[in-house]
Amino acid sequence: MSLVSAAFLAFVAITAIIYYLVPGGARRWILLIASLAFCASCGFYSLVFVLLEAVTTFIGGLLCGPDKKKGLRNVSAIITVILNLGILCAVRYYGVIGMFEESLNQVLAASPATKTFMTYVLPVGMAFYTLQLIGYTLDVRWEKTAPEKNFFRYLLFATYFPYFTSGPMNSYADLSVKLDGSKNAKFSFDRLRDSAIRIAWGFFKKLVIADRIAIIVNNIYGNHETYTGLYVFIGAAAFAIELYADFSGCMDVVLGASHFLGIDLPENFNSPFLxxxxxxxxxxxxxxxxxxxxxxxxxxxxxxxxxxxxxxxxxxxxxxxxxxxxxxxxxxxxxxxxxxxxxxxxxxxxxxxxxxxxxxxxxxxxxxxxxxxxxxxxxxxxxxxxxxxxxxxxxxxxxxxxxxxxxNVPDAIEMYKAIFRPFAINGEWIASLGLDTSNWIVLFASLAVLIAVDIYKYREKQEEAPRLVLEKIASKPLVVSWAVFMLLFIAVLVFGMYGLGYDSGAFIYARI
Amino acid sequence: MTREEVFVKLNEIFQDVFDDEDINVNDATTAADVDGWDSLEHINLLVAIERGFGIRFTMGETTGLKNVGEMVDKIMAHLG
Incomplete structure (x- = not known):
C-alpha cells in the first residue's frame, strides 16, 4: 500500500476510529493487527520475511539478556546480526523473493491475474526494518535496554505500520515507551488538524514538487548525450530537490499519521539544503x-x-x-x-x-x-x-x-564528461525538458513555499524545528489553521501529478 | 582504590586527552565545562579511561552519563 494514496488515508482513518473507540489497554492490539495487515498488503512473502526477522531477533534478544552467560550472549548477538544481515542481502541482492514467486507460479500454474499480483510482491522497507531490529539486539547485548519478553509487544515495535516502509528508525527504549503511552492518548480536533496539515504537506511535496520535477530529471538523465553543459547541473540540482521532496514528503505522511495516533516519531529531516x-x-x-x-x-x-x-x-x-x-x-x-x-x-x-x-x-x-x-x-x-x-x-x-x-558508474562518468561539452540555452530546449509554462510556474511557486518553510525552520535552530512550523500554524485562529490545510489540500488536488500509469507509491527511499 | 584516588587518576586522563593541564574535574563537571568534549572526544576519553583503569565499559554504560560524578561511580563499580 502506497503511503501517498487514498487507500492509505482510509486505512489510517479506520485504524484511528477503532483505536480511539476501544479501551486504552486494547489499543496496542489494534495497532498490531493494523500493522500486520499493512505488512501483508506489501506482499505475502514480505510478511514471511518480516516475521522471520522479528522471531529471530526476538529470540536473539532473549538469549542476549544480562541473566545469561557472557559466552552465550556474545554468540547469540553475533548469530542474530549475521543471520538478519544475511536475510536482508538475500532479499535485496539475490532475489530470494523472486525465486519463491517463480516456484509458486510453477506449482500453481498461476493465472495472469495471479502473476500480476506477484509482480508487486516486493520487500519494501526491509533495510530500515532490518537495521532497526539489529539495533534492538545490540541494545540488549550492550545493556542499553532490557530484552522484551512478550513477543506481541516486540512485534508491534518491529512492524508499527506508519514507519514500516521508510522509517524513521527508532530505538526500542524510546518507541516502547511511546507505544505504551498509546493507552492514554486522547482524540482531539487539534491533533486531527495538526496531523491533517502534516500529511497534506507530505502529499504536496511528493505530488506537486517531486513528481513534477522528476519529469525534468528523467529527461536529462535519460538523454545526457543531448543535454550537456549547464543542463547536467540543472538535472543534478533537480534530482537533489526531487529526492528531498520525495523522501521528506514521505516522512511528513509517516509522522503525521503517527501523530494522529498519539505516537510522535523522531524527525528525519531538518532543512538539509541550508x-x-x-x-x-x-x-x-x-x-x-x-x-x-x-x-x-x-x-x-x-x-x-x-x-x-x-x-x-x-x-x-x-x-x-x-x-x-x-x-x-x-x-x-x-x-x-x-x-x-x-x-x-x-x-x-x-x-x-x-x-x-x-x-x-x-x-x-x-x-x-x-x-x-x-x-x-x-x-x-x-x-x-x-x-x-x-x-x-x-x-x-x-x-x-x-x-x-x-x-551505473560509467554512466555517471559520462555525465561528468558531458558537463564540459558545448550547450545552448534557448526556449526550445527548456520546453523540451518536459514541462510547459504553467507547470514551470507551479514548480517555481511550490519550490518557493518549500524554501520559505525550510528557511523558517533553519532560523529556529532547534532539533524539533519541523514541529515548530505546525505549532506556529496552530497558534493562529482556528479558521487560519484549517485554511492552511485546505490550501494544501486543494493544491494537491489541482496541481498534483496524476496520469496514466502513474504510481504514487514509488518513493525513492521505499525501494531501499 | 578510594573515590579520591579515582578522581586524581581521572583528572590526569582528562588533562592528557584534552591536552589541557588546567582541567580540574569534580562530581558536577559536564561536557559543557570542558573545551572540546564532544561526542567523538567522549569515545577517546572512554578508551583512555578503560586503559588507565584496566576496565571495560559496556556500550550501555557509555551513554547517558550526566556528569563526571556518574562516570566515577561506574569506574568504582568496575573496580569492585
Whole structure:
C-alpha cells in the first residue's frame, strides 16, 4: 500500500476510529493487527520475511539478556546480526523473493491475474526494518535496554505500520515507551488538524514538487548525450530537490499519521539544503540513519582493539594531535562506505552517497587551517559568506547525486564528461525538458513555499524545528489553521501529478 | 582504590586527552565545562579511561552519563 494514496488515508482513518473507540489497554492490539495487515498488503512473502526477522531477533534478544552467560550472549548477538544481515542481502541482492514467486507460479500454474499480483510482491522497507531490529539486539547485548519478553509487544515495535516502509528508525527504549503511552492518548480536533496539515504537506511535496520535477530529471538523465553543459547541473540540482521532496514528503505522511495516533516519531529531516558544511548536512538529512550508524557502527569501531592500536601507532608517527585523527578517519571511510552500500548495494551509491562525502569531510579537515584564515578575511559571520557556504554544500551534494541517479558508474562518468561539452540555452530546449509554462510556474511557486518553510525552520535552530512550523500554524485562529490545510489540500488536488500509469507509491527511499 | 584516588587518576586522563593541564574535574563537571568534549572526544576519553583503569565499559554504560560524578561511580563499580 502506497503511503501517498487514498487507500492509505482510509486505512489510517479506520485504524484511528477503532483505536480511539476501544479501551486504552486494547489499543496496542489494534495497532498490531493494523500493522500486520499493512505488512501483508506489501506482499505475502514480505510478511514471511518480516516475521522471520522479528522471531529471530526476538529470540536473539532473549538469549542476549544480562541473566545469561557472557559466552552465550556474545554468540547469540553475533548469530542474530549475521543471520538478519544475511536475510536482508538475500532479499535485496539475490532475489530470494523472486525465486519463491517463480516456484509458486510453477506449482500453481498461476493465472495472469495471479502473476500480476506477484509482480508487486516486493520487500519494501526491509533495510530500515532490518537495521532497526539489529539495533534492538545490540541494545540488549550492550545493556542499553532490557530484552522484551512478550513477543506481541516486540512485534508491534518491529512492524508499527506508519514507519514500516521508510522509517524513521527508532530505538526500542524510546518507541516502547511511546507505544505504551498509546493507552492514554486522547482524540482531539487539534491533533486531527495538526496531523491533517502534516500529511497534506507530505502529499504536496511528493505530488506537486517531486513528481513534477522528476519529469525534468528523467529527461536529462535519460538523454545526457543531448543535454550537456549547464543542463547536467540543472538535472543534478533537480534530482537533489526531487529526492528531498520525495523522501521528506514521505516522512511528513509517516509522522503525521503517527501523530494522529498519539505516537510522535523522531524527525528525519531538518532543512538539509541550508547546511553550511557537509558535516552539518548529514546532521540534517536522514537524521535517524546517521544516528544509527554512529551508535552501532562508528563508535563501537573506535573502541575495538584494532582501532586503538591504529591510534597508538599514528600518534607515535604523527604526534598526538594529528595522530588521534587517523583512526577516526579510517572509521569514517568504513562508515561512509556502509552509508553508500545501504543506499542500494551498488558501486554508484557507495561512491555518490558514501565515499565522496567522506572525501569531502576529510579534505575539509586537512584544509581547515587555511579555511580558518580565509574565513577571517572573508567575514564569515556576514550573510553573503553564509549564502556562499550553503551554495557550496548544495553543489557538493549535487555532484554526488549524479552518481546516485545515473544508471551505473560509467554512466555517471559520462555525465561528468558531458558537463564540459558545448550547450545552448534557448526556449526550445527548456520546453523540451518536459514541462510547459504553467507547470514551470507551479514548480517555481511550490519550490518557493518549500524554501520559505525550510528557511523558517533553519532560523529556529532547534532539533524539533519541523514541529515548530505546525505549532506556529496552530497558534493562529482556528479558521487560519484549517485554511492552511485546505490550501494544501486543494493544491494537491489541482496541481498534483496524476496520469496514466502513474504510481504514487514509488518513493525513492521505499525501494531501499 | 578510594573515590579520591579515582578522581586524581581521572583528572590526569582528562588533562592528557584534552591536552589541557588546567582541567580540574569534580562530581558536577559536564561536557559543557570542558573545551572540546564532544561526542567523538567522549569515545577517546572512554578508551583512555578503560586503559588507565584496566576496565571495560559496556556500550550501555557509555551513554547517558550526566556528569563526571556518574562516570566515577561506574569506574568504582568496575573496580569492585
Amino acid at each position: 547546511s553550511h558544511t557537509i558535516r552539518e548536512y548529514w546532521q540534517r538529512w536522514h537524521i535517524t540513519l546517521g544516528g544509527w550508524l554512529r551508535d552501532y557502527l562508528f563508535y563501537p569501531l573506535l573502541r575495538t582493539p584494532a582501532f586503538i592500536k591504529i591510534g597508538d601507532v599514528s600518534k607515535k608517527l604523527l604526534g598526538k594531535k594529528k595522530g588521534k585523527k587517523i583512526p577516526v578517519d579510517v572509521a569514517l571511510i568504513i562508515l561512509w562506505a556502509a552509508v553508500g552500500y545501504w543506499h542500494g548495494g551498488l558501486m554508484k551509491y557507495v561512491i555518490g552517497t558514501g565515499l565522496l562525502h567522506c572525501f569531502y569531510i576529510i579534505l575539509g579537515e586537512i584544509v581547515e587551517p587555511v579555511s580558518v584564515k580565509l574565513r577571517k578575511v572573508l567575514h564569515s559571520d556576514k550573510l553573503p559568506y553564509k549564502i556562499f557556504q550553503t551554495a557550496r554544500t548544495f553543489f557538493l551534494v549535487m555532484l554526488g547525486h549524479i552518481f546516485f541517479r545515473a544508471v
